[in-house]
Amino acid sequence: MAMASSKKNKTARKIGFYTGLIALLVVSLFPFFIMLMTSFKNSKEAVATDPTFFPKDWTFQHYLDIFNPDIFPFLAYFKNSLTVALTAALLSVLIGIFGAYALSKLNFIGKTTINASFYTVYMLSGILLVVPLFKIISGLGLYDTKTALIITMIVQTLPTSIFMLKSYFDTIPDDLEEAAMIDGLNRIQIIFYIIIPLALSGIISVFVYSFMVAWNDYLFASIFLSDSVNFTLPIGLNALFSTPDYIWGRMMAASLITALPVVAMYAISEHFIKGNVTEGGVKG
Amino acid sequence: MKNRGKSDMKLAMVLLFPSVFLVLLLVAYPMISNIKISFFDLPINPRLDATFVGLKNYTDILTDVEFIKSLGITVLYMILAVAGSTALGLAVAIFFNRPFKFRKAARSLIILSYVTPSISLVFAWKYMFNNGYGVINHLGVDVFHLFDKAPLWFDNPVSSFILVVLFAIWRYFPYAFISFLAILQTVDSSLYEAAEIDGASTWEKFKSVTIPAIMPVLITIITLRSIWLFYMFTDVYLLTNKVNIIGIYLYETAFAFNDLGKAASISVILFIILSIVIIASRKRVKFNGNG
Numbered sequence: 064m065a066m067a068s069s070k071k072n073k074t075a076r077k078i079g080f081y082t083g084l085i086a087l088l089v090v091s092l093f094p095f096f097i098m099l100m101t102s103f104k105n106s107k108e109a110v111a112t113d114p115t116f117f118p119k120d121w122t123f124q125h126y127l128d129i130f131n132p133d134i135f136p137f138l139a140y141f142k143n144s145l146t147v148a149l150t151a152a153l154l155s156v157l158i159g160i161f162g163a164y165a166l167s168k169l170n171f172i173g174k175t176t177i178n179a180s181f182y183t184v185y186m187l188s189g190i191l192l193v194v195p196l197f198k199i200i201s202g203l204g205l206y207d208t209k210t211a212l213i214i215t216m217i218v219q220t221l222p223t224s225i226f227m228l229k230s231y232f233d234t235i236p237d238d239l240e241e242a243a244m245i246d247g248l249n250r251i252q253i254i255f256y257i258i259i260p261l262a263l264s265g266i267i268s269v270f271v272y273s274f275m276v277a278w279n280d281y282l283f284a285s286i287f288l289s290d291s292v293n294f295t296l297p298i299g300l301n302a303l304f305s306t307p308d309y310i311w312g313r314m315m316a317a318s319l320i321t322a323l324p325v326v327a328m329y330a331i332s333e334h335f336i337k338g339n340v341t342e343g344g345v346k347g
Numbered sequence: 348m349k350n351r352g353k354s355d356m357k358l359a360m361v362l363l364f365p366s367v368f369l370v371l372l373l374v375a376y377p378m379i380s381n382i383k384i385s386f387f388d389l390p391i392n393p394r395l396d397a398t399f400v401g402l403k404n405y406t407d408i409l410t411d412v413e414f415i416k417s418l419g420i421t422v423l424y425m426i427l428a429v430a431g432s433t434a435l436g437l438a439v440a441i442f443f444n445r446p447f448k449f450r451k452a453a454r455s456l457i458i459l460s461y462v463t464p465s466i467s468l469v470f471a472w473k474y475m476f477n478n479g480y481g482v483i484n485h486l487g488v489d490v491f492h493l494f495d496k497a498p499l500w501f502d503n504p505v506s507s508f509i510l511v512v513l514f515a516i517w518r519y520f521p522y523a524f525i526s527f528l529a530i531l532q533t534v535d536s537s538l539y540e541a542a543e544i545d546g547a548s549t550w551e552k553f554k555s556v557t558i559p560a561i562m563p564v565l566i567t568i569i570t571l572r573s574i575w576l577f578y579m580f581t582d583v584y585l586l587t588n589k590v591n592i593i594g595i596y597l598y599e600t601a602f603a604f605n606d607l608g609k610a611a612s613i614s615v616i617l618f619i620i621l622s623i624v625i626i627a628s629r630k631r632v633k634f635n636g637n638g
Contacts, residue, residue, distance in 0.1 A: 084453060087439065091457055091517070094471040097482060101474060109474075114482045162366035171359040177367065184374050186571075186625050188578030190594045191614045194384060194607050195377035218373040221366055250358055279464045281581045286602065297466040301585060304470070311474055318467035329462045333455065 102126070102315040109311040125316040136291070137317050140299035144278055145324075147209055147295055151216035152273035156266060158217065159224030164254055166225065167232035168240065185222040189215075189282055197286055211287040212295070216277040224269045231265030232258060271332045275325050296321045378618065384611035391605040404612035414613070417596040424508070424583075424592055425576045428515035433568055435516060436523025441557070443524075444531040454528070461521035469585040472514060476500040500587075507589035514582060523568050527561060534560045570628045574621065593617065 096116075101109055102125055104118040129137040165171070166178060196215065205211040235258060243253050259266065281297040288294060294302065300317055303309055385404055387397040408414050443454065460468065476483050477500075484497040498506040534556065542552045558565075580594035597617070601610035 080447065083442065084447075087442070088453065088456055091460060094468060094475060094517075095459060095463075097475055098467070098471040110480045112480050112485075114480055114485050116482075158365040158369070161362040165359040165362040169355040169359045169362075171356045174359075177363065180375075181366075181370070183625060184370055186574055186621065187374065187378075187618075188575070188594075188621075190578050190580050190597060191618055191621070192374065192377045192381070193598065194601050194611045194614060195380035196373065197601070198380065198384070198607075199373070199377060214369070215373065218369050221369060225366060275462065275464075279466075279581075281466065281585065282598075297464065297581075300466055300470070304473075314470050315474070318470045322463045322467040325464060326459065326462055329458075330455065 098315045125312040129317050140296045144295040148274045148277035151213045151277040152270050155217045155220045155224045155273040156270045162225045163228035167229045181222045207289050215283045220273040220276050227269050231262040271328050381611045381614045385615050387608045389607040404609045417591050421593040427512045429572045431516035432520040433523045435520040439524045440527035458521045504589045507587040511583045530564045
């Protein structure tokens, strides 16, 4: 009798739990659902005053349209975003590996000072620097170039890269390096043959983090870029939004494709990384 | 590796050079440059000369009602969004802190709003909250009768403010959720069992076991999220032009009104506020597992 009721109780609790979970997921994912469904609706249905959840007539036209350069400059923006984010992330990781190695494994004077200043930079928001950065970038003749955006994105992500990498490097025992040195490897070889392979999962997560920051950036792109040939996705799409003839289905299709690279990267990196990008205090 | 002090110094300098150079050029120098610019009336056109105006930019700013108002809106936005996203993140983490089927998949889905680029999310929200054909007003007015009259989400300062706070809570709670879940999984379950034997209620267990265990993470999350939301620009700027938070006020002073000197003086004032927070938090905030 008692057993039966406790079993019933357990089932009831289980149902309650899963109901809660589903409710949570519905609220959390609702905007994504709307985005996806709208991308398959025709222009008329998307602006009906009696909105539908699922499209009455499914259309794939918006996906064809955004990949057609005559209709929509999406591909050009996508390419620009990819150039900026890939270059910035690669350089941020490379520079970060060198810096993190020094801070993790070497003894030198001024280490604490450098640590403390990177900590301050980590908390410093880009918005505080927009005025002088605008002047400096113009002064260097880099206004309206992707290079301006790339170097700004490297600096924006560098302190986090260094601290994340440092915490991975800290877990690699010194004995390994000493053994490698006895085998005749120098420090630079040690970085490439020992440290990088051992900290690969950390390096990938730093790459993903840096890529995401650069891919997301709206602020600096809007300050540094003026010719639409150079536009990245955030400013390009936002500029299109301001025109009166935007089509919701098309914008939603573009939004989804814009989100795809970072979500895919995140999902892949999560698979083989224990402490993933959002664990620990990553800026965002 | 204690005996290699000398050779380490040289190598460390080489390895750190790119990082230090970039940070000096694009963070430290701009920060100092900010201070200099803040004493000038600087036109955006580089061919025009800057005129020294002393403290005028500062007196202008500090007596500007719009600046004070913007500061107030920002603080309110920050408090509400930090409290909301942290509390929700903690609640969801506690909810997830048990074994169940699809846990990993559910966790990944929850994180989606945090990893997706702002621009995509903003478009979805603009569409959902549209005055005429948005699904939120349709559900709220016609289906669930939550409001008598559809709020004009993007045209009214109060409803726009509610909108940006909701957006921030929804977008940033997964960050708190993941951090809390990670720390909760390290809490020894025997502590809960012991409390249960002592006859502790759920609330008492939360107060005496959960809260002390998550305290370091809680402090870190609140501090970092507060700083990031205080300097928020993109999310709010893309969503609505009715919520004039300080990041937008600064951006528009510089690039809409072309008053770089005044914008620089705002940056300096904000930097001073930030420095106080950093100094106060340095001892207590642990980030990335090292300080």
